[in-house]
Amino acid sequence: MIFNVEKETLPRDELAALQLTRLKNQCERVYANVPFYRKAFDEIGVTPAQISSLADLPRLPFTEKQDLRDGYPYQMFAVPKDTIVRLHASSGTTGKATVVGHTQRDLDNWAEMMARSLAAAGLTSLDLIHNAFGYGLFTGGLGVHCGAERLGATVIPVSGGGTKRQVDLLRDFGATALTCTPSYALYLYDAAREAGVDIRELPLRVGVFGAEPWTDEMRADIERKLGISAVNVYGLSEVMGPGVAQECAVAKCGMHLYEDHFLPEIIDPVTGDVLPPGAVGELVLTTLTKEAVPLIRYRTRDLTSLDYTPCACGRTHVRITRILGRSDDMLIIRGVNVFPQQIEAILIDMEGISPHYEIEVSKAGNLDNLEIKVEFSEAMFVSDEVRHIQNREQRLQKAIKDYLGVTAKVRLVEPQSLRRFEGKSSRVRDLREKK
Numbered sequence: 001m002i003f004n005v006e007k008e009t010l011p012r013d014e015l016a017a018l019q020l021t022r023l024k025n026q027c028e029r030v031y032a033n034v035p036f037y038r039k040a041f042d043e044i045g046v047t048p049a050q051i052s053s054l055a056d057l058p059r060l061p062f063t064e065k066q067d068l069r070d071g072y073p074y075q076m077f078a079v080p081k082d083t084i085v086r087l088h089a090s091s092g093t094t095g096k097a098t099v100v101g102h103t104q105r106d107l108d109n110w111a112e113m114m115a116r117s118l119a120a121a122g123l124t125s126l127d128l129i130h131n132a133f134g135y136g137l138f139t140g141g142l143g144v145h146c147g148a149e150r151l152g153a154t155v156i157p158v159s160g161g162g163t164k165r166q167v168d169l170l171r172d173f174g175a176t177a178l179t180c181t182p183s184y185a186l187y188l189y190d191a192a193r194e195a196g197v198d199i200r201e202l203p204l205r206v207g208v209f210g211a212e213p214w215t216d217e218m219r220a221d222i223e224r225k226l227g228i229s230a231v232n233v234y235g236l237s238e239v240m241g242p243g244v245a246q247e248c249a250v251a252k253c254g255m256h257l258y259e260d261h262f263l264p265e266i267i268d269p270v271t272g273d274v275l276p277p278g279a280v281g282e283l284v285l286t287t288l289t290k291e292a293v294p295l296i297r298y299r300t301r302d303l304t305s306l307d308y309t310p311c312a313c314g315r316t317h318v319r320i321t322r323i324l325g326r327s328d329d330m331l332i333i334r335g336v337n338v339f340p341q342q343i344e345a346i347l348i349d350m351e352g353i354s355p356h357y358e359i360e361v362s363k364a365g366n367l368d369n370l371e372i373k374v375e376f377s378e379a380m381f382v383s384d385e386v387r388h389i390q391n392r393e394q395r396l397q398k399a400i401k402d403y404l405g406v407t408a409k410v411r412l413v414e415p416q417s418l419r420r421f422e423g424k425s426s427r428v429r430d431l432r433e434k435k
């Protein structure tokens, strides 16, 4: 079902016209109300009045995460404080957290976009949504919550943690949808098994997962284990929260980005040049309707590409492809660029291996050392196959060398021995000294 048929299927020329009007308006507002932007526009000699087409966008200054940190807590706000009705902060995965405010209209727009997302995932007002995204300053919990209410569904505000109890609730309440990080979905699966509950036999049928990078291989694994259809949701607190982009259940091929509210670009993260559709680079977002903290050309550091080809679901909004990783997550191992997700895809593809892994990079003399710990599956643990551990380790090492061109030491470890995550997973430990 399409939640907002008018906006989500707007012909692209009408969408562009709407974007231009809104872009001009946002530029006027930030120039008038946010000293940071007035200075940034003045420095490059651009005035909001000079924006006459969407093609003028690359003339505008970027906003970096550091700018938000420097403006901590309220300097990027474009409205008087008494119109702010809620504050949130980013999780601080990569450093000091940033603070964002929302006006009532911002919250209304957010709820609508999140409702669109849940509908695109295949949910309706008849669904019961077990929301295990963390509630609090983190945007995941409340973001999904308000979207679920807007859709008219029933939301169960479980939040993160208390995994054993979550299994009971899933079983007793009969939720039809689960929202959380993909790593937590797997954690729940493990906990359910331990409690003798087979999630596949419960009414659960849809999972909306996001807030961290994951792979198609991980999706297949989750869908099989939980017996559900799993789709990807993207968002970031600086720009809004969950519901900036959403994969549709019809095509499951990239996430529609709500272009009536956000203007996307892909840039080369090193030169800052805008790249053509299809090229992989850093996603840059300009908010078109944000009142409290509007952002011009915000560098998300998330790596993806734009797909403007028509989608089978009928939505006209561009799709961003699965997030490859954050530019700051990229590991350089002996000169080779490696993303943790590439390693994940290889691990999950191998039989007898569980999707739980940890990557550690250290330095031995001048050389980078890559060590990957991965749990073998329970099934392998109980069978004689354990004797073949060494053989598996070698096969994994070879696959990593063949696909990624780096040498890694792979160690298979016992089931349940690695850390589990209730929210965003943190699987990489880089022990090398940062420059």
Ligand code: ADP
Residues within 6 Å of the ligand: 089, 090, 091, 092, 093, 094, 138, 139, 209, 210, 211, 212, 213, 214, 232, 233, 234, 235, 236, 237, 238, 300, 302, 323, 326
């Ligand atoms: P933090 O940057 O501190 O983690 P947020 O809590 O706002 O801040 O999380 C937003 C970030 O989470 C995004 O910039 C992106 O890196 C990651 N993220 C969110 N959704 C997805 C997704 N579906 N796939 C991959 N990464 C995602």
Ligand code: ZN
Residues within 6 Å of the ligand: 248, 250, 251, 256, 311, 312, 313, 314, 315
């Ligand atoms: Zn679609």
